[in-house]
Amino acid sequence: xxxxxxxxxxxxxxxxxxxxxxxxxxxxxxxxxxxxxxxxxxxxxxxxxxxxxxxxxxxxxxxxxxxxxxxxxxxxxxxxxxxxxxxxxxxxxxxxxxxxxxxxxxxxxxxxxxxxxxxxxxxxxxxxxxxxxxxxxxxxxxxxxxxxxxxxxxxxxxxxxxxxxxxxxxxxxxxxxxxxxxxxxxxxxxxxxxxxxxxxxxxxxxxxxxxxxxxxxxxxxxxxxxxxxxxxxxxxxxxxxxxxxxxxxxxxxxxxxxxxxxxxxxxxxxxxxxxxxxxxxxxxxxxxxxxxxxxxxxxxxxxxxxxxxxxxxxxxxxxxxxxxxxxxxxx
Ligand SMILES: Nc1ncnc2c1ncn2[C@@H]1O[C@H](COP(=O)(O)OP(=O)(O)OP(=O)(O)O)[C@@H](O)[C@H]1O
Ligand SMILES: [Mg+2]
Numbered sequence: 001x002x003x004x005x006x007x008x009x010x011x012x013x014x015x016x017x018x019x020x021x022x023x024x025x026x027x028x029x030x031x032x033x034x035x036x037x038x039x040x041x042x043x044x045x046x047x048x049x050x051x052x053x054x055x056x057x058x059x060x061x062x063x064x065x066x067x068x069x070x071x072x073x074x075x076x077x078x079x080x081x082x083x084x085x086x087x088x089x090x091x092x093x094x095x096x097x098x099x100x101x102x103x104x105x106x107x108x109x110x111x112x113x114x115x116x117x118x119x120x121x122x123x124x125x126x127x128x129x130x131x132x133x134x135x136x137x138x139x140x141x142x143x144x145x146x147x148x149x150x151x152x153x154x155x156x157x158x159x160x161x162x163x164x165x166x167x168x169x170x171x172x173x174x175x176x177x178x179x180x181x182x183x184x185x186x187x188x189x190x191x192x193x194x195x196x197x198x199x200x201x202x203x204x205x206x207x208x209x210x211x212x213x214x215x216x217x218x219x220x221x222x223x224x225x226x227x228x229x230x231x232x233x234x235x236x237x238x239x240x241x242x243x244x245x246x247x248x249x250x251x252x253x254x255x256x257x258x259x260x261x262x263x264x265x266x267x268x269x270x271x272x273x274x275x276x277x278x279x280x281x282x283x284x285x286x287x288x289x290x291x292x293x294x295x296x297x298x299x300x301x302x303x304x305x306x307x308x309x310x311x312x313x314x315x316x317x318x319x320x321x322x323x324x325x326x327x328x329x330x331x
Contacts, residue, residue, distance in 0.1 A: 019060050020064055028170065044109065047142055077104050112142070114141060116145045187222060193222035214230045233273075245257055249322075258314055269303055
């Protein structure tokens with residue numbers, strides 16, 4: 001296959017190439033960003049905890065904030081420790097304290113910043129060691145912790161910091177960013193193709209950009225079919241047709257469709273994941289939809305427990321067909 005060389009080549013992952021450099025480039029989570037911009041303006045950064053799902057811009061915003069606050073002193077004034085560095089008690093004692101005591105020339109009124117990325121992976125003991133350190137050096141050094149779940153950060157640290165929450169990005173926000181990257185990279189795409197990427201990314205911008213780049217390097221053109229080939233997820237159209245049949249109460253046809261999909265080689269969790277996403281956005285009476293999602297959820301639990309067989313999926317399809325019959329009787 002010949003691959004068209006786009007601007008910048010394939011060497012740089014687009015997630016890094018298009019990582020937001022300033023707070024204004026970070027998409028979505030307006031409430032949180034308003035607070036961050038206010039901090040950048042004010043200059044006095046409190047200790048921060050940023051928490052939220054992967055790929056929503058936490059690491060990017062902390063670095064953008066630090067860059068905005070420290071300007072040219074960014075390189076000397078910031079210490080980043082992430083989950084790939086060892087962060088036991090010794091590191092907290094030596095490296096963090098050492099950095100906190102260092103003299104660095106900074107713009108007036110600014111503080112050195114210690115970024116603890118993926119802080120939920122720090123051991124409880126290391127977090128305990130951080131408590132007092134955060135207070136002792138508070139006149140020169142501030143901490144920014146990024147994590148996926150705030151409950152993994154011990155309470156004393158939570159109480160010393162302002163908590164900023166990130167949520168999954170909206171489809172529209174991801175779409176705009178994808179369009180922008182497509183224009184910059186001169187990618188040929190269809191709108192449906194971008195929608196397919198959004199569908200697979202589930203509000204995770206990193207995932208969306210990676211899937212976009214993977215599709216482009218594999219097939220050049222971003223269309224629905226190519227996206228689902230690259231992401232290796234069942235095509236939602238096929239999954240939709242299963243739900244169509246369930247809604248008609250047509251068990252034999254629904255069973256046939258599920259078996260066909262299974263025979264193309266997808267695993268149980270691939271199929272059930274897509275089934276859930278499709279059902280969630282399917283137009284049907286609210287009560288029925290909740291029943292559907294409940295059944296799919298239960299089946300998902302069993303599958304996650306290790307019972308990933310075709311029988312589970314067929315049982316689920318049969319139950320979904322029955323729901324409609326029951327609803328029909330009640331009417
Ligand atoms: N809000 C956003 N606006 C623009 N680009 C984003 C945004 N969120 C993520 N990205 C893109 O995804 C990449 C990863 O983002 P980032 O490292 O900030 O995620 P994260 O929230 O720290 O995720 P994790 O929890 O996995 O560490 C960035 O390089 C950027 O290209
Ligand atoms: Mg991160």
